[in-house]
Amino acid sequence: MKQEYTITVYTENQIGLINKLAIIFTRRKINIESLNTSPSEVEGIHRFTIVINETEDVVRKLSRQIEKLLDVLKVDYNTDDEIIWQEMALYKVSAEVITEKVKVERLLREQGARAVVIRKDYIIFECTGQREEINNLIKILEPYGLLEFVRSARIAIIKKSDGFHNKVKEFEYKVPSETLVENEFLDQNESVFSM
C-alpha cells in the first residue's frame, strides 16, 4: 500500500550531491513531494529530508540505493507516526479584507497563524504545523482573497533516533572527511589567460 514516507539522509557536504540523490528518484519515475536540505546536529554533516508517496518495499529499495551513494553516511525512512514533523507556510492577504472582517482575525488566531508583516495594502501570515493545518488555513483564507501562498519543505525529527553524534564516530575511525573546495576562479575571467 502506498503511503507517505519521510526519508532522512545524513550526508557529507558535497557539491552535486542533491543531483545524485534526485536521480535515484527520477530514474524510477517517482515524484518527490518535498525535499529539504539543512545542516545537522553534527558540524560538516548535512541532513536531507525527503517526502515521497510509495509502498514500503519501494522505499526500502530506494533507501538502500541512496545509502550506496558515496557521500551518504546514513539513511532512515519513517512513516508519519514515527516522526515529529512540521512545515511552514506564508499567506499574503489583502489588508482591507482582514481589517474589515474581524472574523478572519479570530479564525487565524484559532489556527495558530501569526502576522509577520502588516502593511497598508497587505498582511502576511505565517503558520507552522502539519499539512492539514496549513491546508485548513488556505481554505479559510481563500474566500477572502488569498493573494499569494507558499509552503516550505517538510522538516522532521525521528522519535526513536539518538542523533548522529555517536554514529559519526563509528563511521570515522581515524580520518575525517575532506573539506569542500568550491570553484574560486569563476569571477576571474579577466585576469586569467586561457586558450
Place this chain on the structure above:
Amino acid sequence: MTANPSQNINANVNITKQATGSQALLDGLIHEGVKTIFGYPGGAIMPVYDALYDYGDQLEHILVRHEQGAIHAAQGFARVSGKTGVVFATSGPGATNLVTGLADAMIDSTPVVCITGQVFAHLLGTDAFQETDVINITTPVTKWSYQVTNAEEIPHVLAKAFHIANTGRPGPVVIDITKNAQLQLFDYEGYHKCFHIRSYKPKPDVRTSYIAEAVAIINEAKRPFVIFGQGVILGNAEQEFRAFIEKGNFPAAWTILGMGAIPTDHPLSVGMLGMHGNYGPNLLTNECDVLIAVGMRFDDRVTGRLDKYAKQAKIIHLDIDPAEIDKNVKTTVAVWGDCKETLPLLTQLVQKNENQDWLQKFNECTIKETEKVIFPEQNPDSEILTMAEVLRCINEITQGEAIIVSDVGQHQMVACRYAKLNQTRSNVTSGGLGTMGFALPAAIGAKYGAPDRQVIAIIGDGGFQMTLQELGTIMQANVNVKIIILNNQFLGMVRQWQELFHHNRYSFVNITSPDYVKLASAYRIDAKKVEQRAELKSTLEEILAHDNPFLLEVMVGKENNVFPMVPQGRGVSEIILSKEEL
C-alpha cells in the same frame, strides 16, 4: 590494510616539492601501480599529456582510435587482471564518448578510473569550446565522480578514486580536472593511498546469525542448487567457492559474468543460467528446494518471469552490496558480506553430502540438451558452418587456456555456452549493458592485462563494425590478439527474435560487411576468410600459433538460432530446446 599515517609521521617523511597538478596526477598513478593507460589527447588535457612526455619509461600509453575504445580496453584490462583500468580523455566529446563504457563498467562492476580534462575553472558554465557538464552526464553511470578545480586536491582525490573503484563492489570513477588545475604549481607533499572514507563502507560486517540461519536451511536441503555470478571473481573467492560446493556436493551454475570462476568442466559445474543458458540449470531452478545465490544479482535475463522463479525454494543470497538484497528476488536469508569471508564460514558448517539423485537430474538434462542441441550444433550435418563448431574447434586447440572476449549477440551466447575455460578471469564480455562493439577494444585491454595469455576475440559482423577503428590501435601497438568474426550477414539475435516473435518480419537486420580480409590488410594485419569446414580447424590452428595479431572471418549459417531459450515473459522452467516447442 593499514590506517592512514598520522599527520605527524607525514611531516617527517615528506619532502615538499613544487609540482604541477599534471605531475602530481602521474606520480599518483605510479604510486597506485599503474603501468598502462588507454587514452586519447585533446585540448583540455594537454598539460597532462605534456607531463606524460617525461614519464614514458614508467607509464605506457596506448593511443586508441576513439575514447569508447579506451574505456572498453580499460575494462578488458581490469576484467582479466583484477587491477584498476585507467583512461585519459579530453573534455567535451572526449568525455561524452566515454559514457557507454562507463555505463557498461557500472552495470558489470568493473574498476576503472577515467581522468577527463576540463576547460579552465573560470570558464565553467560559459559554453566554452569543448565544455560539457561531464560530472552531471556521468553521475548515473559512475560509482563516484568528482571535479577538481584546484591542483591541491589532485593527490587525495586520485587516492580516493582508486580506493572507491576497486574496493567493495567495484565500479567506474570519473575525475574531471580543469585545465588550470593541471597547470597549477603547488606544494606537493607526496602521494598517500586512501584506505578509509567515512561515508563509504565497501563491505558490510558479517553477522554470524545469518550464517547460522543459512547453514540450518542448507543442511536441511534435499535438492540444493548453487548459482554464482561475478561476485566470486571480484571477491577473489574462487578457491573458497570451490571448497564450499565441493564439501556439500552442490550442483553449481554460472551467470554469464560468473563463467570461469570454477573450471567449466568441473564435475559440479552444471552450466550457464539465463535466457540462452543450459537446459538443466534453468529447468531445475524451479525444482530445487534451496537456492544459494553467490555474488549475483538476479538479472531479468537470469530469472525470466519473477513470479514463476524458484517459488518453491528457500533462497539464500550472498552479496556484498546491501542494495542487491531483495531487489528482484525476495530472500529467505540474506548473507551480507564479502563472499571471501562468508563462504568459508558456511563451508565450515555445511554437512558433507552426496546429492546423487539430485545431481543425476542435472545429468539427465545435459544428456537431453546434448542430444537435441549441443551435439548437432557442434557437429552439423549440413555443409553450412555453425558458430558452435567454431567454438568446438577453438576448445580443441586451446584446451580451455585462452581468454575469450566476446561481443554481444548470438555469437556471445554461443561463445559463453560452449567455450571451455580452465582459469578464472578468462571470460570478458559485456553482460549487463550488452554493448555491441565491446569486444575488439576489450580484447586489446585484456592482452595488456594478461600479456602471457592467448586472447581470442569472438565478434559478430554487426558488433565488429561498431568499433573496427580499433584495428588501428592493434596495428600501431602490435597487440597480439586473435580476432574471429563470425559472419552470418545478419544482426543475428535481433533477426532470431523477429523470426520467433515478429512473424519473420526481418526489419533492418540485413547487414552487409566490407571485405574484412582487405580491411585488415589495409591496417597491415594478417587475415583470412574461411567458408569450408575442411579449412576451419587447420586455419584456426595456424592463426592461434601466429606471433602477431590475426583476423579470421568465418562465414556461418545465416539463419541459425541460439537454443535453448527462455522466451521473454516466460518462467525459467518453460525453457525450449527448439523453435517447434515455442
